[in-house]
Amino acid sequence: MLQHGNGLRLASRTRQNCLALPTPLCYGSNANIKGLRRYATQQATHNVAVLGGGITGLASAYYLTKELPRARITIYEASDRIGGWLSSKRVPVKDGTILFEAGPRTLRPVSNGVLSARLIQELDLAKDAIFPQDSSPAARNRYVYYPDHLVQMPHPSYGIAENLWSLMTEPIFKTALISGLTEIFGNARSSDIQDESVGDFFSRRLSKTVVDRILSAVLHGIYAGDAWQLSAKSLFPSLWRNEANAGSIFAGVMKSRAEGIEMTKREADFLHEMRSYPWDPLLEGTLKRSTVFTFKDGLGMLVDRMARYLLEHGSVEFKTSTPVEDISLSDDRSSIRITSKGGQAHDYAHAISSLSPAHLNLVNKNAGPRSLIPHIPSVTVMTVNLYYRTPDLNPPGFGYVIPLATPFENNPERALGVVFDTAYSPSPKDLDASNWQINNIEQLKQARENGQLVNVNDFAWYNMPDKPVIQDDVKERGTKLTVMLGGHWWNDWPSFPDEQEGLALAKGVVQRHLNITEEPEAFSVNLQADCIPQYTVGHEQRLKTAHDNLSRQFKGRLRVAGNWMSGVGVNDCLRSAYDVVRGLKAGRDGTGLEQVGTTEYVRLKPVKVGKKAEEQ
């Protein structure tokens, strides 16, 4: 089992750095000479450098091995650890160990998530996966803290009466119902407006109250960002287009229902391509009712398994503890030169950068007075994992987010939200058949034999093994929470809270909002510097400028991928890696940003893993 504590740590060597794992392809050892010879005799069609060893860099290398099997790939990573901010660690508690996630904790198998779902199959992760079902409280119960209590967000499963009552009586929904019902009558924006903040857009279409009390909370939970800074055009492209084309969001939604969803041709092609994937029918069936999935040892397992695959593939070299210092085009433009620390230079046919824009600008010494990528701001998030001995200290559900409008005295720590981690992963109790909602074990066995999905206490496992996997290896599980701090609230702060301060802030939050006064049995404080790029107003234009600059300076030899272009999540990183490699394979002189501002649209019915899309 790999150590998940700090992700995969890589040992550094003077001549060549290689993974500190027993691998037949660790370049320093004799055992590998054969492999290297085989390697040299193959005619490499592409010699590609991948800059950055986070999930985007690893996925780029992974898709390169699939799409260009003869490519030789070198991954440059500045630190001795790969995986970026996907970081899962196991911590000891009195009766065993529990799993803490410092970054993302679950993945969705829809839209770009079809790629992460495919990785379950391709990296043989099905037996390690846990699939919370759409019937689970984590999928149904979402809360917003406003103004001084948790408010459950409406959900179809609660019934019309309960939802309506909540909409009419909770202060958070003030103006929501009426502004929703009258949205269709609002004037469409003037054609002069090229972009505006999410706050401005929804204030016009709905109301400022809806933005400050509800929408800002949703944006905290995804971008840790400020609704009044983030771009409506980049975050809500289809609603933005609905207003322009149909006159209102509502009219656009009705049109989509009648005629199919409008999307870019590129998106439609992607969905079409995903349809023909040769799914293992049992995995496909399991994914159908799963809103999210995770793994026994957390999302860190995805990184570990991918790294292992790359090592075993034999055409991938990891250069860890090797910061890139310069990138330049050769004089005849036939190759790109990567210079790393100590002045070592290597030439490649192509490079894929998964570095942040700021980092890429820093290592691009030849850009002249203008930077290669215009400034794209990012926020720092502190995640504080807390584990309490007492179970069920939180109400059942996903967790809660806190909107801008929550009064300061009710959120002086300026927290963004709290995740109820125990909702996402089954407890040892869920493995005890006497606690199962299914009372006919014979039926369960039969279902399993027929390759059908078995839902046990709102969780599913691949083929319902006799010993289903769980994350928290304890006799009696307590309560596990993650408090999210920082984001845009910490913009321009010269320094951030240290571990003790972070812990104190998190304890303050859960005491005030959830009445938890118990001391945590275990905790972990993680500062994720500049981890979420902010797509602020004008983002699309900045990406177009970046595309032009990259094209002009690197003539198709340098492409970019990552969470700063078309989505900040792990699934979006996979998608951007996938696209960049496909572009490279197609031989286009791309930059990874050529799709920005595309104008070719088609109408399609939506697709989820296991369901078919119908092109119209």
Ligand SMILES: C=Cc1c2[nH]c(c1C)Cc1[nH]c(c(CCC(=O)O)c1C)Cc1[nH]c(c(C)c1CCC(=O)O)Cc1[nH]c(c(C)c1C=C)C2
């Ligand atoms: C760890 C902090 C993160 C915050 N946002 C993101 C991360 C990784 C990125 C993100 N979070 C969500 C999405 C939407 C797509 C999706 O996969 O669901 C993205 C791109 C949704 C989300 N938000 C929270 C959770 C548990 C999830 C599900 C996915 C995941 O495991 O991250 C909770 C949450 N995340 C952040 C805050 C402030 C927050 C508050 C409760 C910031």
